[in-house]
Amino acid sequence: MVQAVTDQNFETETATGVTLTDFWATWCGPCKMQSPVVDALADARDDVKFVKMDIDANPNTPQSFGIMAIPTLLIKKDGKPVEKVVGYHTKDQLNEILDKYTA
Structure with a gap:
């Protein structure tokens, strides 16, 4: 399951x-194309926590990470950003990055 998160x-x-x-x-x-891919990954992997953030409702966090x-x-590991990928990615591409x- 993908959990919605906020700036707070x-x-x-x-x-x-x-x-x-x-x-x-x-x-x-x-984003509408990417969302089902992320949902499928969340169902398939229990070693990664998946969250989503609506940038219109939560502008501070995207701005702090330079999301343009x-x-x-x-992707964060133990609270530290380790990788940022922009644009649509397939399940295989994302699995490779997460691995x-x-x-």
Whole structure:
């Protein structure tokens, strides 16, 4: 399951382990394509926590990480950003990226 997070709880929810945050907006076409891929990954992997953030409702966190385009996926390990990927990515591409941090 992918949990929705806000500016208020983002740091707490992504402070431990490997996390993937999907930054998105309701008006973003590519975000609508990326969302089911992230949902499928969340169902398939229990070694990564998946969260999503609506950038329109929560502008502070995306700004603090320099998110300029969406969809952007931010991977953190133990609370520290380790990788940022912009644009649509397939399940295989994302699994390959996540495997670098969970192995």
